[in-house]
Amino acid sequence: MIVMHSIVLHGKGSSPSKVEWLSVPLKRFGTVEVPNFDYDVEQGLEIVLKTDFQLIAGHSRGGTVALLAGARRGVPVIAVSAPTDRLLQLEHLSKFPEDSEQGKLYRYLSSFPREKLLETSPIAHASSLRNILLIHGEGDDVVPIIHSERLCDKVREAGNSCEIVKLNMRHSPPKHLYGEIENVIVNWVNSLCKKGVLSCST
Template sequence: MQRIEYGPDPSQFGELTWPPGAPRGVVVVVHGGFWKAAYDLALGRPLAADLADRDWVVWNVEYRRVGNGGGAPQTLQDLTAALERLRDPELDLDLSTVVGLGHSAGGHLATWAGGGGVLTQVISQAGVLDLESAHRDRLGDGAVEAFLGHPPGPADAAYDPIALAPLDIPVWCVHGRADDVVPLSQSEEYVDRVQAAGGRAELVVVEGDHDAVIDTGSAAWDRTVSILDLVG
């Protein structure tokens, strides 16, 4: 594992893990935690280790969060910069397959970043994909308002995945049936919006709660791995 900075702030770095075998592609892991500084990329390390063992190069990304200089637009700027860092010739990465894998708020960020031209697929794990409905439902105890700095409105469409749907790349929405932190409706409504607009999105409902999808010993995680097998 190699720590690589993509900016001057202490939170602007990622951990790049190389596999033991020939790389199948790159997975960009974006951790969740409702964009709050209390949570960091340690959440993504078990995923990174598991995926590297499966011959993926893994870029586990940290970013500025609410409470340490983050929020909109800073957090989104960080995701853009972290993805652009992968283009560095010194890293010598094959970017023909770059999958964004984000959990919860990380699912929001990975899906949002899917329009930036680096990612070739997105897997949202229990992602917050509709900021307005997430705000109405008070997800994360008002996390959306804290992230935006105000209640969401039409001017925030550029930050909201459902408003940006469909992307030009496929999106898989993996979501636990028993999730009581981010409701399944977040993924259902996003997929419905994408499909109605002629885009490519698939809802993958798994058994388990909010964190089952990032438990590398769970059947829910196995479903995510099976999606990666399709693309790499």
């Protein structure tokens, strides 16, 4: 049997150790690679697409890259708290004080041309996303939950599969939700294994 290989991408200013809640559940099904990933979306996508993987997952900006890579490769994607429309995200971040975390992200995003932000928005590639799991906090004030809701609607409109799980959290999962997130991920991957979408070793 082919062992499933997954890639897990952390967000901006994060690290592999901070997304173990996302990588550990996937280790039940095969090998998992969690690289240090301090790249912009476009550069990160180029790097990821040079590797082989059967599933890709990511948190925050890592989720954006994961969705773009999944659209390009046609593989399943798990994205947590991910900006799916970077122009919508720019508008959201513009409302915060300059010295806030959101204000700093606004300055960063606004350094890119609008057409580049549109091109690197997963929602622009929704019809190429086939099997995706979106996890988002209802209280996320960094990336509003509407990002996941709108993308899921678009994926379903294209006739593909999207599952969205809304949790009582902000942008990053608190420890008391790790078990619930693990169950969601394991059940979702198991369903894809049973359908033959993935080859899994458990």
